[in-house]
Amino acid sequence: MTRVAAIDCGTNSIRLLIAEQVDGHLRDVHREMRIVRLGQGVDATGRFGSDALDRTRAALVDYAALCAEHGAERMRMVATSAARDAANRDVFFAMTTDVLGVSAEVITGAEEAELSFRGAVDELDSAGAPFVVVDLGGGSTEIVLGESGVIASFSADIGCVRVTERCLHTDPPTPGEVTAARELVRERLGEALRAVPVQGARTWVGVAGTMTTLAALAHDMTTYDSAAIHLSRVGIDRLLHVCDGLIAMTRAQRAALGPMHEGRADVIGAGAIVVEELAFALREHAGIEELVVSEHDILDGIALSLA
Numbered sequence: 001m002t003r004v005a006a007i008d009c010g011t012n013s014i015r016l017l018i019a020e021q022v023d024g025h026l027r028d029v030h031r032e033m034r035i036v037r038l039g040q041g042v043d044a045t046g047r048f049g050s051d052a053l054d055r056t057r058a059a060l061v062d063y064a065a066l067c068a069e070h071g072a073e074r075m076r077m078v079a080t081s082a083a084r085d086a087a088n089r090d091v092f093f094a095m096t097t098d099v100l101g102v103s104a105e106v107i108t109g110a111e112e113a114e115l116s117f118r119g120a121v122d123e124l125d126s127a128g129a130p131f132v133v134v135d136l137g138g139g140s141t142e143i144v145l146g147e148s149g150v151i152a153s154f155s156a157d158i159g160c161v162r163v164t165e166r167c168l169h170t171d172p173p174t175p176g177e178v179t180a181a182r183e184l185v186r187e188r189l190g191e192a193l194r195a196v197p198v199q200g201a202r203t204w205v206g207v208a209g210t211m212t213t214l215a216a217l218a219h220d221m222t223t224y225d226s227a228a229i230h231l232s233r234v235g236i237d238r239l240l241h242v243c244d245g246l247i248a249m250t251r252a253q254r255a256a257l258g259p260m261h262e263g264r265a266d267v268i269g270a271g272a273i274v275v276e277e278l279a280f281a282l283r284e285h286a287g288i289e290e291l292v293v294s295e296h297d298i299l300d301g302i303a304l305s306l307a
Contacts, residue, residue, distance in 0.1 A: 005072035006302035011039030011138025035263025109155030115301030128203040154192040160271035207297035210271030215293040216259035230295040243272035
């Protein structure tokens with residue numbers, strides 16, 4: 001069995017999947033995530049900060065060692081929103097080549113949508129199609145409609161880090177800041193929903209850290225349990241209740257929640273605003289009343305692309 005390594009480097013986190021491919025499906029050998037906040041400040045400055053690059057290099061050094069330890073034969077690293085936006089991205093690419101021996105690929109929004117969709121729906125029953133897959137990252141949110149493949153997609157620049165840096169400056173955010181964030185999110189979602197006809201969707205699938213953390217909180221988990229979260233379902237009303245609570249909390253209150261990753265507490269309020277506005281829109285346009293949360297996403301799609 002061929003072992004492959006996939007690395008997904010986003011605005012907020014960098015993740016590794018080492019997997020074996022068996023009959024067209026993946027079996028995890030090793031999976032992990034680290035918050036490196038590569039995109040910190042990029043929205044304002046247009047450049048990667050030296051501290052962010054240092055944090056990312058440290059994670060990549062460890063990932064390279066893990067790939068060697070587990071005998072990964074092929075590797076692919078994909079960089080998304082932050083690497084598309086940074087003026088000094090050449091420094092980032094040189095670093096990845098030096099550490100990993102392969103260069104990171106900056107993929108288009110359409111490629112990102114395809115990989116996210118493939119990873120998210122690989123284990124889902126086709127009877128639930130059409131699926132609307134939402135990958136909520138740090139710098140952008142991908143909305144993808146598909147059945148056996150992608151029908152339409154849109155990449156909206158309303159990730160949790162970007163919205164936090166633009167709108168949510170107080171701890172906890174003021175009502176005016178929350179209103180400004182909602183207006184920004186609604187504007188960008190309006191563009192997305194004009195490009196992606198979600199009216200025919202039957203199943204909403206949420207992927208990435210904001211979605212999985214919200215699911216853990218909705219299920220009253222005291223610690224994060226990925227196996228229990230994967231393919232779990234959350235009713236819209238319960239989801240909205242959890243989101244409202246997070247938006248109103250201080251960062252310290254969020255950080256004290258059992259399933260919360262320490263690197264997510266300061267930005268998940270913005271993520272919750274994005275999720276709420278999505279929930280309102282999908283309920284209105286498609287009659288969707290629950291969220292299915294998948295632990296499998298673009299990272300799995302990258303690994304599957306190495307088959």
